[in-house]
Amino acid sequence: MYEIRETDYPMMPRERLRALGEKYLSDQELLAILLRTGTSKLSVLELSSMILKHFETLENFRRSSVEELMKLPGIGVTKAVEIRAMIELGKRIQTTERKRYGQVRGSHQFAKTLMAEMADLDQEHLVAVYLDGKNKIIKKRTIFVGTVNSASANPREILHFAVKTLAAGLVIVHNHPSGDPKPSDADLIFTERMESACDHLGLTFIDHIVIGQNRYFSFQENGLMLAV
Structure with a gap:
């Protein structure tokens, strides 16, 4: 089960990343940066929390399809496609770095x-x-x-x-x-x-x-x- 903890930081995710570095951000904050905006009812942090809770684990989230993402409130085709592109790019970067040694x-x-x-x-x-x-x-x-x-x-x-x-x-x-x-x-x-x-x-x-x-x-x- 993926657990989301409530955060009470004085800075928003983008500011925290610039000040502290990406390693100090939670999964919720990193996803919030990618989503950029929330909805009329949910802040971007609340939206990212809802998404991660829905998929329960990062592994389930990584395997989610565009169609599955679009079923969630606040996730339209643009955000769903951007999330899938981000996941695939991360996978390719990881694979390429390891292939370097050959x-x-x-x-x-x-x-x-x-x-x-x-x-x-x-x-x-x-x-x-x-x-x-x-x-x-x-x-x-x-x-x-x-x-x-x-x-x-x-x-x-x-x-x-x-x-x-x-x-x-x-x-x-x-x-x-x-x-x-x-x-x-x-x-x-x-x-x-x-x-x-x-x-x-x-x-x-x-x-x-x-x-x-x-x-x-x-x-x-x-x-x-x-x-x-």
């Missing part, structure tokens, strides 16, 4: 990046990440969208692009929209097939990472991969 330095760090990138996916996506000899990312390619199983997740297509990009290493990533990253039997079978196929090709299969809701499962970290 190198897989460990499963934990890489999984944090992937959780941000795959948070909004409603279907399973299987992504192959091709690396050079220093684990720098050569290319990330979505292989397919759907359920990971032995029929659809064919190593041949994945390895075709590994050869094409002259990759030395490979990380496989897929998400579980249910939020639970625990690997299924199909995930285990697929990982074994990929290990065998990579071994025959001389390609280092570094990890298979399953992304859930703010959680992940690394086959490498859990000792389910061959030593690399």
